[in-house]
Amino acid sequence: MEFFHKVTRFPFMNTRKVWYGLSAILIIGSLSLVAARGLNLGIDFTGGVVVETNFPQAPNIETLRGALAKAGMTGAQVQSFGSSRDIRVRLPPDVNVKGEQIGSRILDIFTAVDPGVKLQSSTIVGPQVGQELFVKGAWALFATLVLILIYVLMRFTPKLALGAIFAVLHDPICVLGFFAVSQMTFDLTAISAILAVIGYSLNDTVIVFDRIRERARTARKLTIAQVIDESINQTLSRTLMTKLVTLLVVLALLIFGGETLHSFSAALVIGIVAGTYSSIYISAALALDLGLRTDDLLERKHTKPEEVDGLP
Amino acid sequence: MISYPRWKIVLVAIVLLAAILLALPNLFGEENALQLARDRAAVQEADRSSVAQLLKDKGVAVDGAFLDQGRLTLRFADKQDQLKARDLIALTQASRVPEWMRNIGLNPLKLGLDLRGGVYLVYQVDVQGAVKQQLDHREQDFRASLRNARVPYQDVTVDYALNRVRVLFRDADSFDKGKAAILADSRSLKFTDTTVNGAPALELVLTPQEIKERQDYAVQQNIVILRNRLNSPELAVSEPQVARQGVDQIAIQLPGLQNSAEVKKILGKTATLEFRMVDESNNPIEAAATGHIPLGSKLYYSRDKQPVLLKRDVVVTGDQLTDASFQPNTQDGPAVSVGLDSRGAAKMFKNTSENLGHLMAVVFIDRSREKNAQGVEVDRVTEEVINRATIRGVFSNNFQITGVNPIEGRELALLLRAGGLAAPLTPVEERAIGPSLGQDNIDKGVNAMVFGMLAAFIFMGIYYKVFGLIADVVLVANVVLLTALLSLVGAALTLPGIAAVVLTVGMAVDANILIYERIREELRNGVSPRAAIAAGFERAFSAIADSNVTAFIAGLVLWLFGTGAVRGFAVVLVLGIATSMFTSLMGSRALVQLVYGGKRKVDHLAI
Numbered sequence: 001m002e003f004f005h006k007v008t009r010f011p012f013m014n015t016r017k018v019w020y021g022l023s024a025i026l027i028i029g030s031l032s033l034v035a036a037r038g039l040n041l042g043i044d045f046t047g048g049v050v051v052e053t054n055f056p057q058a059p060n061i062e063t064l065r066g067a068l069a070k071a072g073m074t075g076a077q078v079q080s081f082g083s084s085r086d087i088r089v090r091l092p093p094d095v096n097v098k099g100e101q102i103g104s105r106i107l108d109i110f111t112a113v114d115p116g117v118k119l120q121s122s123t124i125v126g127p128q129v130g131q132e133l134f135v136k137g138a139w140a141l142f143a144t145l146v147l148i149l150i151y152v153l154m155r156f157t158p159k160l161a162l163g164a165i166f167a168v169l170h171d172p173i174c175v176l177g178f179f180a181v182s183q184m185t186f187d188l189t190a191i192s193a194i195l196a197v198i199g200y201s202l203n204d205t206v207i208v209f210d211r212i213r214e215r216a217r218t219a220r221k222l223t224i225a226q227v228i229d230e231s232i233n234q235t236l237s238r239t240l241m242t243k244l245v246t247l248l249v250v251l252a253l254l255i256f257g258g259e260t261l262h263s264f265s266a267a268l269v270i271g272i273v274a275g276t277y278s279s280i281y282i283s284a285a286l287a288l289d290l291g292l293r294t295d296d297l298l299e300r301k302h303t304k305p306e307e308v309d310g311l312p
Numbered sequence: 313m314i315s316y317p318r319w320k321i322v323l324v325a326i327v328l329l330a331a332i333l334l335a336l337p338n339l340f341g342e343e344n345a346l347q348l349a350r351d352r353a354a355v356q357e358a359d360r361s362s363v364a365q366l367l368k369d370k371g372v373a374v375d376g377a378f379l380d381q382g383r384l385t386l387r388f389a390d391k392q393d394q395l396k397a398r399d400l401i402a403l404t405q406a407s408r409v410p411e412w413m414r415n416i417g418l419n420p421l422k423l424g425l426d427l428r429g430g431v432y433l434v435y436q437v438d439v440q441g442a443v444k445q446q447l448d449h450r451e452q453d454f455r456a457s458l459r460n461a462r463v464p465y466q467d468v469t470v471d472y473a474l475n476r477v478r479v480l481f482r483d484a485d486s487f488d489k490g491k492a493a494i495l496a497d498s499r500s501l502k503f504t505d506t507t508v509n510g511a512p513a514l515e516l517v518l519t520p521q522e523i524k525e526r527q528d529y530a531v532q533q534n535i536v537i538l539r540n541r542l543n544s545p546e547l548a549v550s551e552p553q554v555a556r557q558g559v560d561q562i563a564i565q566l567p568g569l570q571n572s573a574e575v576k577k578i579l580g581k582t583a584t585l586e587f588r589m590v591d592e593s594n595n596p597i598e599a600a601a602t603g604h605i606p607l608g609s610k611l612y613y614s615r616d617k618q619p620v621l622l623k624r625d626v627v628v629t630g631d632q633l634t635d636a637s638f639q640p641n642t643q644d645g646p647a648v649s650v651g652l653d654s655r656g657a658a659k660m661f662k663n664t665s666e667n668l669g670h671l672m673a674v675v676f677i678d679r680s681r682e683k684n685a686q687g688v689e690v691d692r693v694t695e696e697v698i699n700r701a702t703i704r705g706v707f708s709n710n711f712q713i714t715g716v717n718p719i720e721g722r723e724l725a726l727l728l729r730a731g732g733l734a735a736p737l738t739p740v741e742e743r744a745i746g747p748s749l750g751q752d753n754i755d756k757g758v759n760a761m762v763f764g765m766l767a768a769f770i771f772m773g774i775y776y777k778v779f780g781l782i783a784d785v786v787l788v789a790n791v792v793l794l795t796a797l798l799s800l801v802g803a804a805l806t807l808p809g810i811a812a813v814v815l816t817v818g819m820a821v822d823a824n825i826l827i828y829e830r831i832r833e834e835l836r837n838g839v840s841p842r843a844a845i846a847a848g849f850e851r852a853f854s855a856i857a858d859s860n861v862t863a864f865i866a867g868l869v870l871w872l873f874g875t876g877a878v879r880g881f882a883v884v885l886v887l888g889i890a891t892s893m894f895t896s897l898m899g900s901r902a903l904v905q906l907v908y909g910g911k912r913k914v915d916h917l918a919i
Binding site: 002007052054103104118119120121122123124125126128129132136137139140143144147148151152155188189191192195196198199200202203204206207210234237238241242244245246247248249250251252253255256257258260261264265268 | 426434436558573738739740741742743744745746748749752753756757759760761763764765767768771772775807808811814815817818819821822825826829830832833836854855858859860861862863864865866867869870872873874877878881882885
């Protein structure tokens with residue numbers, strides 16, 4: 001079986017204004033959504049208390065809320081997750097209850113409603129830790145981008161490297177936009193997913209760039225735009241196939257992985273889709289508009305011929 | 313023949329065999345077990361037989377008893393037997409891995425707390441508090457030096473904000489003598505001479521370097537002490553892990569623990585003891601009433617709220633204790649018998665021989681951190697005189713303290729033995745996962761992995777035919793290799809870690825696809841099958857290496873920045889990228905060689 005028996009001839013470079021437009025809409029849309037609706041930050045970042053319980057029968061959430069309010073826990077969010085028998089209680093960090101007993105206190109209150117209730121998990125995060133984790137996450141994001149930029153700069157010309165980095169920035173922004181729209185909980189695992197996406201989405205960009213460099217050296221008669229077009233088309237099948245299989249696997253994670261991995265797998269799915277889009281439509285196009293010329297790619301051949309094919 | 317060096321095929325085979333062996337222990341489950349440890353010594357072979365005999369006499373069926381790293385693990389076929397035997401000991405789970413495997417150092421993967429259930433705690437170390445303690449100790453030392461040299465002085469003051477200790481003198485003469493006395497005892501310290509309100513004074517200011525050292529020490533020391541406390545038989549926690557996290561935090565993992573209340577109570581405690589002489593020349597009731605405390609003394613209260621005046625100079629502090637054990641039945645009631653280190657013993661000997669017939673008091677000090685009415689956290693220090701007794705004989709390194717109640721006595725013995733915290737701790741994060749949720753997470757993770765891999769398998773088989781099947785074999789090899797590597801480095805598998813395994817499978821497929829697409833491309837360009845295979849592997853190499861480096865970088869950053877579950881993800885991601893590169897470049901090349909290499913002529917590739 002083969003989906004791409006003939007090499008496609010899509011005019012990616014001539015139509016790049018359209019894709020820029022689409023990307024601009026995605027980025028501006030995502031950022032304004034994040035600004036307007038905000039992210040539904042998880043307990044990792046806000047601090048507070050989350051207690052998860054399991055009931056033998058689906059309880060009435062209003063009853064539970066009332067029971068908690070009666071006990072003085074007014075700021076409590078009560079909702080079901082996974083199934084209607086699984087109830088999650090979330091309390092803001094400044095609640096005037098000593099964290100240490102909160103799990104058992106909530107369990108006591110719920111036991112009065114239904115004696116069969118079981119404590120699944122309880123998480124207490126101090127407000128300061130939440131802030132720390134958030135700052136750490138932001139630093140990790142920044143450090144990853146910088147390190148990857150350095151690596152791409154070492155491997156390719158500066159113009160290609162910048163194209164790659166801009167294209168890669170596009171992906172986490174789309175993921176953030178998705179989290180703003182869906183109001184899915186944004187927690188630490190979502191950040192790790194974003195980092196993984198950044199690293200992974202560069203894969204395709206690198207493969208396209210590899211081919212551009214190779215073609216620029218062999219097809220000397222073509223303009224650089226033609227070289228880029230050809231390279232993207234030639235690598236299109238592997239770009240799409242690799243992402244398709246990974247997407248299949250990640251979808252399994254989304255479907256079967258359960259509640260804990262939900263935001264993580266969702267971030268991966270969105271990130272992989274956005275990453276595939278940006279490495280096909282955006283990264284090389286940006287390099288072209290940054291003034292990439294065939295000469296840029298040839299110069300390196302004389303200075304560092306060993307980098308054509310063989311990396312140790 | 314397609315040329316591919318035979319040694320590379322052999323290498324792949326050896327690596328895979330090793331991996332299979334390393335991954336094998338994971339096929340065995342866990343069973344009911346009990347673990348026995350001695351308080352401080354290793355469990356001996358003789359203990360093993362006597363315990364086994366004891367359980368046999370009591371009619372408890374033991375499946376096996378073996379010694380490992382100074383601990384005795386008993387295995388039970390029946391949960392009931394396990395429960396019967398658990399009186400002395402902590403409940404744990406022991407793996408069912410055969411002994412010969414264990415003997416050559418093979419162990420199954422460790423499961424993270426989110427998979428096996430347990431409690432994860434993070435404590436913030438009050439490093440400022442540690443510096444305060446340091447200043448307090450200096451103050452004590454200076455007072456002692458001046459007193460021993462019989463030099464008169466006005467006062468010794470501590471300014472915590474400026475990290476400064478000042479010794480105020482009356483005149484230049486006592487200043488010179490006092491400085492000499494202090495310098496003789498505290499040689500390494502750097503003092504400055506100054507004048508306060510016209511009187512000469514000696515000043516010690518901690519340098520930023522000293523403050524940092526002190527803070528580091530406090531965190532390290534607290535880790536040691538928390539470890540000691542968790543390993544106490546009184547607490548019965550199995551396999552506790554204590555590690556530094558960041559600059560001033562300590563993360564604790566308590567696998568399998570259900571109710572953390574008791575453990576947390578002990579962990580956060582800073583209870584310790586001080587021995588001071590009683591000020592017998594002044595009237596404590598009068599001092600309490602007027603608020604006028606005689607110089608050199610300090611006002612305390614006893615358990616029954618009676619005021620007591622004690623000398624400011626401490627004879628021995630809790631950190632000079634080397635041993636403590638609880639004696640429930642002595643002739644004076646429950647007691648804690650303690651041992652002192654050589655410094656403490658010398659001081660105690662000197663003090664008791666000089667003060668025969670005088671009263672000495674034991675002060676119980678407990679620091680706790682509470683929220684006051686405004687919701688601000690404040691340190692609350694409880695200092696109580698638990699016992700006053702006349703010194704009837706000279707003693708040094710071993711003696712008993714009475715006046716404790718049984719519960720307190722047991723706790724005090726534990727705390728004294730484990731050592732005092734070098735700085736107060738505040739809990740900042742706590743994650744408790746019930747065992748059923750843990751099992752649930754395992755099931756979900758395994759499901760996701762199975763279905764994800766199945767989808768990738770079927771797709772590859774259909775899309776790339778024989779080569780797809782080769783890729784499938786390689787994928788399985790990749791998972792085995794990854795499991796082996798994880799077992800080898802002893803990294804704990806978490807739910808995000810399982811997700812990373814799944815993601816790595818997806819990425820391992822990538823490398824195969826890159827190679828196969830290249831081979832197809834070469835075939836389309838009219839290259840012979842053999843040359844296409846060679847070119848496919850060779851040319852795809854740089855692309856695969858390049859593209860994996862970026863994912864590798866992201867994984868490494870996560871490894872460095874992440875904690876807990878996130879780190880679990882990063883570890884697997886980084887190792888998985890490494891194994892997937894090995895399996896798809898070397899492993900799949902070797903397999904292709906085995907399938908197509910033997911034939912003299914290859915006309916067609918099933919790709």
